[in-house]
Amino acid sequence: MxxxxxxxxxxxxxxxxxxxxxxxxxxxxxxxxxxxxxxxxxxxxxxxxxxxxxxxxxxxxxxxxxxxxxxxxxxxxxxxxxxxxxxxxxxxxxxxxxxxxxxxxxxxxxxxxxxxxxxxxxxxxxxxxxxxxxxxxxxxxxxxxxxxxxxxxxxxxxxxxxxxxxxxxxxxxxxxxxxxxxxxxxxxxxxxxxxxxxxxxxxxxxxxxxxxxxxxxxxxxxxxxxxxxxxxxxxxxxxxxxxxxxxxxxxxxxKREEELTRARLKIWQIYEEHFGRLNSIRTPHIPTAARHNAHIYAIRFANQELRDACAKHMRSLGVIAAPHYVALHLTPAGQKYGRASGELPHTIDAAQTLLRLPLYSAMSADETALVIESLTSFLHSNGLDTDAITPAP
Ligand SMILES: Cc1ncc(COP(=O)(O)O)c(C=O)c1O
CATH class of the missing domain: 3.40.640.10 (Type I PLP-dependent aspartate aminotransferase-like (Major domain))
Known part of the structure; x- marks a missing residue:
């Protein structure tokens, strides 16, 4: 194929x-x-x-x-x-x-x-x-x-x-x-x-x-x-x-851990400046007690269809954004070996709607800009957050 x-x-x-x-x-x-x-x-x-x-x-x-x-x-x-x-x-x-x-x-x-x-x-x-x-x-x-x-x-x-x-x-x-x-x-x-x-x-x-x-x-x-x-x-x-x-x-x-984390935090912050205030997607929540390490910048859509369509749109522009975990209690082995305590609605929602943006320490300004453009163009073409002003990367 x-x-x-x-x-x-x-x-x-x-x-x-x-x-x-x-x-x-x-x-x-x-x-x-x-x-x-x-x-x-x-x-x-x-x-x-x-x-x-x-x-x-x-x-x-x-x-x-x-x-x-x-x-x-x-x-x-x-x-x-x-x-x-x-x-x-x-x-x-x-x-x-x-x-x-x-x-x-x-x-x-x-x-x-x-x-x-x-x-x-x-x-x-x-x-x-x-x-x-x-x-x-x-x-x-x-x-x-x-x-x-x-x-x-x-x-x-x-x-x-x-x-x-x-x-x-x-x-x-x-x-x-x-x-x-x-x-x-x-x-x-x-x-x-x-x-x-x-x-x-x-x-x-x-x-x-x-x-x-x-x-x-x-x-x-x-x-x-x-x-x-x-x-x-x-x-x-x-x-x-x-x-x-x-x-x-x-x-x-x-030995380079601090340098690598600092570089990731910069990219994470750029994403946050662009997407943190949008209404159509949910962006990371960092409690005040947490010092995070910019491992993931994950956004969440209103539903799975939008999430999957966005990943497809970004892929069509050469940008790889990735969903994350499948809810374990719904997997064959999860059901065989594990047990769910209740319905786990928030787990199911995260599994269906979450998308991780590319994020790595050596990400260039051009690469970062392309991620931002590809996500923004998806939102705009779906009539979402069209009035949001996007600052330059
Ligand atoms: C929460 C969590 N636990 C465990 C693992 C497994 O890590 P490893 O591939 O080093 O075994 C992963 C991998 O991504 C993970 O996300």
Whole structure:
């Protein structure tokens, strides 16, 4: 079949690899040890510990792997339930379903698209063991309320901070609140090494189990530190170490985290100046306690037809804008392995109406202008916000 789409002029995302990443990569090769756990891995972990305040950070091959590690560390199994949003990536739920535990989906706040505190409270049963938050778009969840809810019901708080690097809630880094948290360094993320992630362990009692789990369930880390004379199988675990090659690229990116976030924030702000006051679309809501990291600029339309037509129109002009999650409780596996707590109307609305605009640190002024033009021309050709004055980019 022939593809009649015009060439892509503005991709959805484009990683920004520079000198630091290349130098670290060469250094890793020259060192001759490319298995995980080497010098580059340790530097990444130390930097992340310093930046987040986490007790211990373990870098992993993906955020998915880090989420699976949380389920293993909690020794969850059949009969256990974990409350989470359904407006999230499959890995958030898969991690627990793999252990035989049940993901219980609760609705989101319609403004932030993060788990709603009252909906989470209503989903608690005697089988609930943990609440897994997702900080959508790097905008923090209501942390004080969730910490209090978990304390009240003796639940473990976990954070899927896949999109949260560099962001904070009331001045405290996302990923540093829960007993454990997970970052993603996938291709689409603010800081990336292609595929990668990190487990942040904040509760000291999970540090040793997490080290065992990452190293195939063994105490090999103790052995490498000279603390035991041989290593052995201690707990259920798997191969969750990131290769030194990827760790090297990650180290370069982590050193540039502030620069990369600053550049993204500039583009995010330009979008906000153009679209923030329009009536025909909803734009991001940032609570005053949140310091976000410009991971996503998502707009929402009145209905799915308009959203899909807009994505098509932008694609016809070479601009890639992307919807996001499919509501997990409506997917075949979500229905088989999970359970919805209520109807989740805000989740369904977000899944149907949300569109993410292209956003990356190295976006040029021309690319930004093209995104703005393509969205504005769609709105105008549909008779929407025709009287809005659009400032020049
Ligand atoms: C909320 C959330 N959790 C987990 C993941 C999985 O991340 P990874 O691809 O690093 O496994 C993603 C990926 O985009 C995500 O958005």
């Amino acid at each position: 022939q593809n009649s789409d015009p060439p892509i002029r503005v991709p959805f995302c484009r990683p920004d690899y520079g000198r630091e990443e290349r130098d670290a990569f060469e250094e890793a090769i020259a060192g001759g040890r490319l298995e995980g756990g080497g010098a580059q891995t340790k530097q990444c972990e130390t930097l992340l510990e310093k930046n987040t305040g986490a007790e211990r950070v373990l870098i992993t091959p993906s955020c998915t792997a880090a989420l699976e590690m949380t389920a293993l560390a909690l020794e969850l199994g059949p009969g256990d339930e974990v409350i989470m949003p359904a407006f999230t990536f499959v890995s958030t739920a898969n991690a627990f379903a793999l252990r035989g535990a049940v993901p219980v989906f609760a609705d989101i706040d319609p403004l932030t698209l993060n788990l709603d505190v009252a909906a989470a409270r209503a989903a608690i049963t005697p089988r609930t063991r943990a609440i897994m938050l997702v900080h959508y778009a790097g905008v923090g969840c209501e942390m004080e309320a969730f910490l209090a809810l978990c304390a009240e019901h003796n639940l473990v708080l976990l954070e899927d901070a896949a999109q949260g690097i560099g962001a904070a809630w009331n001045g405290k880094a996302l990923g540093s609140f829960g007993a454990m948290a997970a970052f993603s360094f996938h291709h689409t993320k603010n800081v990336t090494c292609g595929e990668g992630g990190a487990l942040l362990v904040n509760a000291p009692n999970f540090v040793r189990p997490a080290e065992f789990i990452r190293d195939k369930g063994t105490d090999r880390a103790d052995f490498l530190r000279g603390q035991v004379s041989k290593y052995e199988w201690r707990v259920l675990g798997s191969s969750y170490l990131l290769s030194e090659l990827a760790a090297a690229v990650l180290l370069g990116q982590l």
